[in-house]
Amino acid sequence: MTACPALFISAPSSGSGKTSVTAAIARSQARRGKRVRVFKTGPDFLDPTILERASGHPVYQLDLFMGGFAHCQALLVDAAREADLILVEGVMGLFDGDPSSADLAAAFGLPVVCVIDASAMAQTFAAVATGLQRFRPELRHCGVIANRVGSAAHGRMLGEGLPRDLPLIAALPRDAALSLPERHLGLVQALEQPALDAQLNAWADAWEAALRPGFPFKSQRFEADAEPPRPRLLQGRRIAIARDAAFGFIYPANVDTLRALGAELAFFSPIRHEALPDCDALWLPGGYPELHADALRAHPTLFAALAAHVAAGRPLLAECGGMLALLEALTDVDGRAHAMAGVLPGDARVQPRLAALGLQAIAWPEGPLRGHSFHHSTLDTPLAPIAQASNPNGGRTAEALYQHGSLRASYIHHYFPSNPEAVAAFFAG
Structure with a gap:
């Protein structure tokens, strides 16, 4: 059994800012010398290129349909053996799809934080956040992140209606300059963005400025049976x-x-x-x-x-x-x-x-x-x-x-x- 701090980053919908928040946390921790391993839920080739640049390590997919439970478990255990922090970015909304991000988080007991676009909300933010928390009580929600916040006062208002067991972890300000370019299949690949590292550092700066004091990355235990060695069927090819x-x-x-x-x-x-x-x-x-x-x-x-x-x-x-x-x-x-x-x-x-x-x-x-x-x-x-x-x-x-x-x-x-x-x-x- 191996223990490592872990966080599952989800949202109520696509477009809420999961990738930018995950990348911001990864870059913030990596530039402090932490070994960060990031995973992406489900099939995706574009977000992982951004997350790989942010963390400095390849980003693997966790998909209960394509790979199965044991395969996903083995990937997490391998990461936990060498990492100081594991981040898993969800896909779409928390409960969307089959299997969903919620299914994956529940399968491995990962602590969940939801990123919510607060740009057009005030007190309703708390209703959305608590609804996500209570829809499947077996999930371990540890907080919520407000994204695209209009002002410090707006951020305070968003947090006031949250219950004590669902704290506001960070209120990230709205900043169009921090958005990433997209094309018809999603984000533009990292290798096609020459200014990406500067943008990742700007994201990390914004995250560090917005993070409320005292938020802990909770340790998670990972265990898996040893996989038998793969027959070398392509030896010499x-x-x-x-x-x-x-x-x-x-x-x-x-x-x-x-x-x-x-x-x-x-x-x-x-x-x-x-x-x-x-x-x-x-x-x-x-x-x-x-x-x-x-x-x-x-x-x-x-x-x-x-x-x-x-x-x-x-x-x-x-x-x-x-x-x-x-x-x-x-x-x-x-x-x-x-x-x-x-x-x-x-x-x-x-x-x-x-x-x-x-x-x-x-x-x-x-x-x-x-x-x-x-x-x-x-x-x-x-x-x-x-x-x-x-x-x-x-x-x-x-x-x-x-x-x-x-x-x-x-x-x-x-x-x-x-x-x-x-x-x-x-x-x-």
């Missing part, structure tokens, strides 16, 4: 992975899984015109190929190398944006058509509105996997799917899985720890 602003949607746990299976990993940046490394298999993760189509098309060797890789019968997994880059054409949101690699028959169009969103379960030929889907593009291909995903919550999103020679493609962002043996069987060829 070299897997190339595209990683840059065009292909940045990579779960750290996926990389860990491939390494634990024995694979040697070779990362490369297509938009910086780095050559495809010599490899036995290739993974093109999701990202924003539509924003970097010109750079991809100008790569002197990439498209030919991708075609040669597939022609040689070497495995290639392409997920969402990675799949779009392999098509014959991709039309961006402005209506500009871009010729792509032409390795996968078909074309796609990016649209302003959301096309699909939801957790996904799919049966690969090698075994079942889990993941999620989130995209603004639509695909037109003559290929027939080899499998169709299902949504555990009954939503409409049910993505197809395509096979074209040694190429496997889907809009699904697969979570490799959900079935490492199936992933190893595919990449082994």
